[in-house]
Amino acid sequence: MDKSEVLLNKLLRYRRQHNQEKALKPEVLDDFLSVGWYRIGQRLFAVDYIYLDENWIRVFWMRMVLNNFQFGKQQKEVIKKNSGFSLEIKPLKLGEEHENLYSLYRESINFEGAPSASDFLFNQSPNQGLICEIFPSRMIEMRDGKKLIAIGVFDLGKKTISGILNYFDPAYKKCSPGKLMMLKKIELGIQLGCHYYYPGYVADGYSKFDYKFWPGKEYSELYNPVFETWIPFEPNLVRTLAGDQEELLQFLGPRSIEVDLELNMVFP
Numbered sequence: 001m002d003k004s005e006v007l008l009n010k011l012l013r014y015r016r017q018h019n020q021e022k023a024l025k026p027e028v029l030d031d032f033l034s035v036g037w038y039r040i041g042q043r044l045f046a047v048d049y050i051y052l053d054e055n056w057i058r059v060f061w062m063r064m065v066l067n068n069f070q071f072g073k074q075q076k077e078v079i080k081k082n083s084g085f086s087l088e089i090k091p092l093k094l095g096e097e098h099e100n101l102y103s104l105y106r107e108s109i110n111f112e113g114a115p116s117a118s119d120f121l122f123n124q125s126p127n128q129g130l131i132c133e134i135f136p137s138r139m140i141e142m143r144d145g146k147k148l149i150a151i152g153v154f155d156l157g158k159k160t161i162s163g164i165l166n167y168f169d170p171a172y173k174k175c176s177p178g179k180l181m182m183l184k185k186i187e188l189g190i191q192l193g194c195h196y197y198y199p200g201y202v203a204d205g206y207s208k209f210d211y212k213f214w215p216g217k218e219y220s221e222l223y224n225p226v227f228e229t230w231i232p233f234e235p236n237l238v239r240t241l242a243g244d245q246e247e248l249l250q251f252l253g254p255r256s257i258e259v260d261l262e263l264n265m266v267f268p
Contacts, residue, residue, distance in 0.1 A: 029158075029160065036228075039164060044261065092137035102116060139152065
């Protein structure tokens with residue numbers, strides 16, 4: 001039994017015994033992130049391939065090591081460019097203002113996005129009322145005066161911070177608010193003594209996800225699900241891992257599993 005199976009069985013057993021306890025403990029989130037799981041809506045999931053643009057694409061989970069992390073020249077320029085805007089970190093609670101901003105953002109993107117921010121984060125439409133919040137989530141609000149112009153949602157574990165969603169007013173695109181949100185999450189993680197920042201996965205032969213490396217490739221690691229280890233980033237690492245593991249994953253079977261933390265059920 002691998003590390004993921006041990007964690008999953010332990011988690012489901014605990015949650016079924018304590019079914020009134022909805023929130024996921026921060027240290028448990030840390031454990032799952034460390035073995036290549038992530039959050040989608042109100043679920044945890046692990047996957048090695050995604051279906052995109054009519055192709056199956058190999059993906060690898062990544063993280064950045066925050067010990068000794070320092071921003072470079074480009075990162076400092078983005079922070080300076082946005083210094084005239086106000087930022088506030090608060091508990092995650094979406095309202096009409098946040099949904100209207102998401103609608104503006106969704107109209108401007110060239111990929112398929114969730115119908116609403118609530119759908120993305122909670123698997124619920126904005127008018128469904130009560131939202132069950134399982135994950136230890138916070139949000140960064142960015143304002144130009146009183147006008148809300150960007151949102152960054154993150155989960156805060158005991159020693160980790162994971163980026164979940166960034167969206168912004170397309171009129172401010174030249175200010176790179178999406179990049180700023182990544183930097184602010186990293187900055188907060190450093191201030192809180194977090195060990196790692198998790199931004200999601202990158203893909204073999206699909207460069208649209210490469211922006212996740214932008215804060216600092218030299219601090220990045222990729223998860224090797226075959227050996228359950230993290231490997232420091234180096235050029236061509238994604239292609240090398242994908243090529244080396246293709247036949248082995250066909251034999252072992254790639255991971256594709258979701259855990260619904262409201263129902264405490266596993267969906268292969």
